[in-house]
Amino acid sequence: MKLPKTYEPSEYEANIYALWERSGAFTADPTSHKDHFSISMPPPNETGTLSLGHALFLTLQDIMARHARQQGKDVLWLPGTDHAALPVNAIIERKLVEEGTNKHEIGRDAFLARTREFVADSRGTMLTQMRAMGASADWTRLRYTLDDALNRCVNETFTKMYSDGLIYRGNRIVNWDPILETNVSDIEVEYVEEKAKFYTFQYGPFQIGTARPETKFGDKYVVMHPDDERYATYQHGDTFETEWINGPITATIIKDDAVDPKFGTGVMTITPWHSQIDFEIAERHGLDKEQIIDFHGKLLPIAGEFEGLTITEARERIVQKLDHKGLLVKTDDHYLHSIAVNERGKAVIEPQIRLQWFVDVNKPVVNWKGKQRSITEVLQAVIADKDITITPQRFNKIYSHWVDNYRDWCISRQIWWGHRVPAWYRTDTDGKQETYVGVQPPTDQSDGWHDWEQDPDTLDTWFSSALWTWSTLIDPAIAQDYSLSLDELLQLSPDFKAYHPTTVMETGWDILPFWVIRMILMSTYVTGQVPFKDVYLHGMVKAADGKKMSKSRPESIIDPLKIIPQYGTDALRMGLIMGVKPGNDQNWSTGKIEANRNFCNKLWNIARFIEATLGDDYTPEKLEITSVADHWIMQKLQQNQQAIHADLDQYAFSEAYDKLYHFIWDDVADWYIEASKAAPNKPLLAFLLETMLLLVHPFAPFVSETVWQTLGWEGDSLLATKTVVAIPKAAAAKAESFTQIQNIVTESRFIQNALKVSGVTLYYNGVDFLRDNAAIIKRLARLRDVTEVTDGTGLYLTSTSASCWLDIDQATAKAYLGELAQKQTQQKAVITQLEQRLSNTSYVKNAPHAVVTQTKDQLAEARQLLVSLEREYARFDTTA
RNA sequence: GGGCGCUUAGCUCAGUUGGCUAGAGCAUCUCGUUUACACCGAGAGGGUCGGGGGUUCGAAUCCCUCAGCGCCCACCA
Numbered sequence: 029m030k031l032p033k034t035y036e037p038s039e040y041e042a043n044i045y046a047l048w049e050r051s052g053a054f055t056a057d058p059t060s061h062k063d064h065f066s067i068s069m070p071p072p073n074e075t076g077t078l079s080l081g082h083a084l085f086l087t088l089q090d091i092m093a094r095h096a097r098q099q100g101k102d103v104l105w106l107p108g109t110d111h112a113a114l115p116v117n118a119i120i121e122r123k124l125v126e127e128g129t130n131k132h133e134i135g136r137d138a139f140l141a142r143t144r145e146f147v148a149d150s151r152g153t154m155l156t157q158m159r160a161m162g163a164s165a166d167w168t169r170l171r172y173t174l175d176d177a178l179n180r181c182v183n184e185t186f187t188k189m190y191s192d193g194l195i196y197r198g199n200r201i202v203n204w205d206p207i208l209e210t211n212v213s214d215i216e217v218e219y220v221e222e223k224a225k226f227y228t229f230q231y232g233p234f235q236i237g238t239a240r241p242e243t244k245f246g247d248k249y250v251v252m253h254p255d256d257e258r259y260a261t262y263q264h265g266d267t268f269e270t271e272w273i274n275g276p277i278t279a280t281i282i283k284d285d286a287v288d289p290k291f292g293t294g295v296m297t298i299t300p301w302h303s304q305i306d307f308e309i310a311e312r313h314g315l316d317k318e319q320i321i322d323f324h325g326k327l328l329p330i331a332g333e334f335e336g337l338t339i340t341e342a343r344e345r346i347v348q349k350l351d352h353k354g355l356l357v358k359t360d361d362h363y364l365h366s367i368a369v370n371e372r373g374k375a376v377i378e379p380q381i382r383l384q385w386f387v388d389v390n391k392p393v394v395n396w397k398g399k400q401r402s403i404t405e406v407l408q409a410v411i412a413d414k415d416i417t418i419t420p421q422r423f424n425k426i427y428s429h430w431v432d433n434y435r436d437w438c439i440s441r442q443i444w445w446g447h448r449v450p451a452w453y454r455t456d457t458d459g460k461q462e463t464y465v466g467v468q469p470p471t472d473q474s475d476g477w478h479d480w481e482q483d484p485d486t487l488d489t490w491f492s493s494a495l496w497t498w499s500t501l502i503d504p505a506i507a508q509d510y511s512l513s514l515d516e517l518l519q520l521s522p523d524f525k526a527y528h529p530t531t532v533m534e535t536g537w538d539i540l541p542f543w544v545i546r547m548i549l550m551s552t553y554v555t556g557q558v559p560f561k562d563v564y565l566h567g568m569v570k571a572a573d574g575k576k577m578s579k580s581r582p583e584s585i586i587d588p589l590k591i592i593p594q595y596g597t598d599a600l601r602m603g604l605i606m607g608v609k610p611g612n613d614q615n616w617s618t619g620k621i622e623a624n625r626n627f628c629n630k631l632w633n634i635a636r637f638i639e640a641t642l643g644d645d646y647t648p649e650k651l652e653i654t655s656v657a658d659h660w661i662m663q664k665l666q667q668n669q670q671a672i673h674a675d676l677d678q679y680a681f682s683e684a685y686d687k688l689y690h691f692i693w694d695d696v697a698d699w700y701i702e703a704s705k706a707a708p709n710k711p712l713l714a715f716l717l718e719t720m721l722l723l724v725h726p727f728a729p730f731v732s733e734t735v736w737q738t739l740g741w742e743g744d745s746l747l748a749t750k751t752v753v754a755i756p757k758a759a760a761a762k763a764e765s766f767t768q769i770q771n772i773v774t775e776s777r778f779i780q781n782a783l784k785v786s787g788v789t790l791y792y793n794g795v796d797f798l799r800d801n802a803a804i805i806k807r808l809a810r811l812r813d814v815t816e817v818t819d820g821t822g823l824y825l826t827s828t829s830a831s832c833w834l835d836i837d838q839a840t841a842k843a844y845l846g847e848l849a850q851k852q853t854q855q856k857a858v859i860t861q862l863e864q865r866l867s868n869t870s871y872v873k874n875a876p877h878a879v880v881t882q883t884k885d886q887l888a889e890a891r892q893l894l895v896s897l898e899r900e901y902a903r904f905d906t907t908a
Numbered sequence: 909g910g911g912c913g914c915u916u917a918g919c920u921c922a923g924u925u926g927g928c929u930a931g932a933g934c935a936u937c938u939c940g941u942u943u944a945c946a947c948c949g950a951g952a953g954g955g956u957c958g959g960g961g962g963u964u965c966g967a968a969u970c971c972c973u974c975a976g977c978g979c980c981c982a983c984c985a
Contacts, residue, residue, distance in 0.1 A: 034947080219984095238985060251985085287985080296985035305985075365984050426912070429981075572920090574978085607921050607932070612913080613979090617920055619934045626947040637944035675924095682922070686932070701944075774951095781939070781951045810942080810950080858929060871965035879927050879966095886928065 030738050031639055035632035037596030040734040045159055047737070053748045054093075054164045056104035058526035065096035066104040066527035068497045068560075069165060070535045070543070071173060074109035075116055075150040078157035080569040080577070080604070080616065081536065083588040086161040087601040088566055088681060089534045093164050094726035095676045096531075100751045104527050106500050107158065107165035109151060111174045113446035113489040114372050118208055120146060120445070136444055136484075143445050157589060162597050162729045164748065169523070171500040173492045174447070177507035181499035182492050183450040183467040184514040185554055190451075190465040192393045194403070194553070195439070197385050197451075197463075201300075201307040202438055203368065204382070206325035207375035210442040211384065213488060214435060215541050217377055219366035226363030227347060228292070230355045232270035232279055234259075237292035239365055240299075241350070242342045245273055245330050246318040247297035251309060254283040256294050271353060273346060274332040284309050302379050321378055339378075385440040385449060385485070394553050406552050407431045407545060416548065418563045419679050420611040423537060430541045437546075439488045446486030454480045468510065494546035497530050497559035518555060532679075533560040536568065537611050564679045567613040569604070574615050586616050598728035599625040605681045605727075606689075627689060628731045631724060634697055635735045638713045641704065651711045653758055656797060657703040657804065658712055660766035662758035664695045665719060669755055672723060688723055696720065699770065699808075706803040714741075719755065721747055765797040769805060771827040772798075776809035776834060779823060782847055783840055787812040791820050792832035824903075826851075826896035841904060848901045855894045862887040 048054060058064070067089050072082055093105040120143050124130050131139045151172075158165070171178065189195040202211035224239045234250055252259045264283040269276055279297075286309055287296060300310035300317040310317055322328050327342055329335050334342045350356050368377035389403040396406045408431055410416045411424060418424050440449055452464045456477045464470045470480050492499075501524040502517050518524050529551075533544060544563060551559035571577045571584035578584055591600050603621035608614045653662055668691040675684035696716065704713060718741070725732040725747055736747040772790075780786055789812045790805065792798045798805065802814040822833040823841045826848075836844075865871055865883055872880055 031944095034945085236985075240985085288983085291983095292985070298985075303985075305983085363984090422912070426980080429911070433981075609922075612921095615920065617934080619920075622947075623933055626945095629945065629947045633945035633948090635944085640944070678924085680924075683924080686922075690932085697944085698949085702949095705942095705944095777950060778952095784939080786940095807942090810940095854929080861929080865965080868965050874965055875927070882928070890929095 029636070029640060029644075030740070031632065031636045031735065033636075035596075035629055035731060035734070037598065037628070037730060038593050041160070041162075041592075041597055041730050044730055044733050044737065045162065048164065048733075048746065048748050049159070049167065051746060051749075053746055054103075054105070054166050055168050056166050056523075056527070057102050058104075058522040060102035062100060062102040064104070064526050064531075065093075065101040066106070066530040067092060067532055067534060068500060068530050069105060069107045069163075070539075071108040071110040071171070071493065071496065072154055072158075073112040073115065074147050074154060074172070075112065075119070076154055078154065078161070078588050080586055080588055082158070083161055083600060084566055084569055084604045085534060085536065086158060086163045087604050088564070090161070090163050090601075090729070091605075091676070091681060091726045092532060092534065092679075094729060094748070095673075097164075097749065098722065098726070098752050099673075102526075103164075104169070104523070105163075105165045106169050106171065106527075107155075107163070107167060108171035108173070108496070108500060109154060110489065110493060111147070111172070111446060113441065113443055113486060114208070114210070114212070116143060116147060117443040117445040118373060121208075131444065139444050160589070160592060160597065162601065164729070169500070173489070173496075175504065177502050177504040178492060178495070178499045179447055180467065180507050181495050181502065181514070182447045182487065184517075185495060185550065186450050186487070186491075187465055187467055188514065188554065189387065193391055194388050194393060195385060196388060197383060199381055199383050200386065200436070200438070201304055201379050201381050202384055203370070203377045204323065204380035205370045205373070205375045206323060206378055208370065208373055208443070209323060211380075211382060211438060211440075212370050212372070212377070213438055213490075216371050217368050218371045220369055221364060222367050224363050224365055226360040226365075228357040228359075229350055230357055231272070231295075231297060232268045234295045235293045235357055236295055236297050238296075239363060240339075240343075241346045242327065242331075242334075242339050243299040243302050243320050244297060244346075245327075245332070245334075246301075246320055247272075247299055248277055248279050249282050249298050249310075249315055250279050250295060251282045251284050251287050251298055252295045253285055253287045253289045255285075256287075256289045258289075258294065271355070273350060280315075282309065282313055282315070284312065301381050304379055307379070307381065317381060319381070321380075323380065325378060384438050385451075385483075385487075387437040387439055389434045389436055389549075395556070396552055403549050403553070404431050404434050407434075407548055410548055410552065410558055415558045416561060416563060419565065420609070423540060423563075423565055423611060426537075427540060427545065430545060437488075439491050440483075440485040441488055442485055444486065446489060447492050449483040449485045449487060451483040452480040453483065454478050490542055490546055493543055494550040495554070497533075497547055497551055498524060498528050498555050498557075501528055514554065528555065528559075529557045530560045532562040532564055534564045534566065537565040538568065540565065562679070565611045567608070567611055570613055570615050572616050577616075591621060595621050595625040596628055596730065598628050598731050602627065602685060602727055605685055607686075608682050610679065610681075624728075627693065628728060630693055630697055631720070631728070631731060632735065634692070634701060634720070635717055635739070637701055637704075638717045639739060641708045641713060642710050646710060646714075648714065649711045651715050651756065652709070653712065653756060654709060655703075655707060656762045656766040656769065656801060657700060658709055659758040659760075659762035661695065661700040661716065662712075662755060663760065663763040664691060665716065666755040666758065668695075669719070669723060669752075673752070676726070685727055688727065692720060692724070702808055703804045706807050719753055722750060722752065768797065768828050768830060769801055769808075772825055772830070772832065773805060773809040775825050775827045776805075776811060779834060779836075779844065780810070783836065783843055785836065785840060786810065789813045789815055789835040790832055791815055791817045791822060791835060792830065793818060795830040795832065798830060798832060824896070824900050826893060826900055829892070838904070845901065845904055848897055848904075852894065852897045852901060855890060855897060859887065859890045859894060862890060 089105060093103050096103045121131055186195060203217050204211050226237060226239050227241055228235050228237045231250060262281050264281060266281045267278055269278055286305055298306035298309055300306045301319045302321060320328060320330055325338055327334050327337050370377055392400050392402045394401050394403055394406050411427060450465060452470050453461055454477050455461050501521055503521040506517055506520050547559045551557060588600060599621050602624040606620050653659055668687055672684045672687050721732040721736055733747045776790060780788060799816060806814045823836045823844060824833040862883055
């Protein structure tokens, strides 16, 4: 015996993984004549550690990749990491503060050197941990969002979009984080409910409500809905004088339908510099905009005596001052509103107007299928035209909703870690400014002009992530040749030619708007291709109580690296996909992991049994399907293999897993292995094991490969690189006989259990398949014997048409009358139901023929069973 | 305000275009240590599929409605 008694995953996993990687089993070959299959791995944060979310996506993508390899495809699963600009930048800034310095003191170059050092130290951690999950990724093609080639792609794309007018620079209102001192995109902002005070002030003839009096210094426009009857006497453009915080001001009346007449007094003043809505109103009417709060969150000189105070410091004092002036009308202490915070760091967002770079999503300059369209039009078209399908389907709606509400994407960030905006500015001696945008820095020097200076900002991390599917396929060596255009780079890169569009994008539904939509945006624009044909979205793994795993509740976080040594990676993988629907969140449950640890053990022991049965001196023999059990298991094997592959082709992972689990545990272990103990078919057992290992492999690669390697039936061959084997055809009639045997065994067990008897003899009268399988039945039903007789008394079995009975004396058997009566009642109910259905002419007329036939068969079967039951019942009733 | 999802056994969840007596894992109860496995085997109990209405020969599945839970988006002057 080569297989030890128990499977200890931790003793094998690392070695098995090393064996795979060393062998090149995961290395893609773009020159292969096989069909290509490709997945871009969503690049995790390079400084992160493996979470259950990572474990889930690695499992799903690994199943896809391994399944495709088994189907004989050339597979590229391209791994990588993301530079995660904002969080990494924040970590370094915090470290600097802890050291008593800051980024401005040490300067940009030192800051970047410091950051590079930090990420280099931590990047390996994530890569090692991804391997621990068994990920069959092509590590020879590992990419990083800050690779030189990717940086070139970023600059090329930016330049191309700039020249097409898809990227512009403008003064727009942005979500400003005064703590991290950068702006963040709309979708990185989250809202937190907060109870606040809501003040109503007298403002000239009007009353206005606000929760933010500290922004009101510069307010000189009062806005109301044009149809609001209460203010019909006031005309758009009218002015009036009023006393305000720091003395008298002149205010102008503006009519705009952005105002909700039902809210408060239906009148508001606006602060265009610090509110999205106010900004839009100001834009519509060409109004002045003034900055009130600086970029550190402090009040500017316009606040007069309040200058330099923070928002919270100033608020109460301003209210007091207005109160003293008699302008405070009322205060509502129970006002509930949402405040915007940055999801990274949770700092309160202060809208600010800043000169930023934006992607224009509405300009119709993208060439898609021969037409000039806007980005949003292309994004809608790829779904409408089914160039891309999303699983589960319901996310189509969510996708459309996002795209319909897409606003210009602000792509510049005021942090240092990341791809720097490829724009340079210079001024001449008269102060005239010139902008240059290009892949490489401008080199010209002209008299009368100052030197070029690069834009200090970096790009949103998602800008480079959006290029991921194709930028990672560009040959890094070719990318160094700047004489080539971006299009030439793509066309000359073998990986791009072979693997793009990628086959499928597997990721969490939460980053559909951040990433999936933007990859489609960039890929269609730059390459003219969709980035992927299918999108598969998985759900979140939440804590056992159904709430999010959160750093604020450390006890809620499950660390996969603690689960793996305890239960094995395979158990974790299968536990994460068991019973989980695409796009649905799941709650963590150790029970599922345990169940799969047990499943691995079951598989291991099936292998041990087969190994022991074959014996050490076993030499391969020709496969022959002989017994009814053989035919039955081969039929099951064939059906399950087909069904499991079909499920996997449709990304129905939990369905495929469920079939696999029950085939192996119920059919193979509980029936076929047990039957084999009476009469083993060695070549068939060997074939069955090999086929099972192949079926299990995508789900549980470690245990399956460990068994395969330990047995060493084919020398050095790897299970990971084997392809699907054809299953020889079984005879349906013989397989059916085995189900008869199952009925006999099950009923015999049931009766013995119910009557608390054991070691009973089963008699039968002239039934061939019973004669042939007497030993198997005896063993499985734990009978004393299975004997052929011509006649006799006892308790007849009712679940089979075969004539057989258990040798149980009348007195004991009488106790079974109750069971028989109960079964009769059940059976009569079934028959009544079926008869009613068939007597319904509409049913017979309307239901599909197959369904009606099925019903008739069921009825015939049910009647037959009832006859048996009644006969048996009568026999005892009369002899009693 | 708009949208999406969920509500099925004690618990966690499957149930693919409507069609076997609605399933799984865990838990529970009974029996059992037979040399693959106690991380085991055999057997059992347990659900009027959230409530109500409708469509249909037929509804857990489709439609309407109500209730509860969760999430997303917008707004919050």
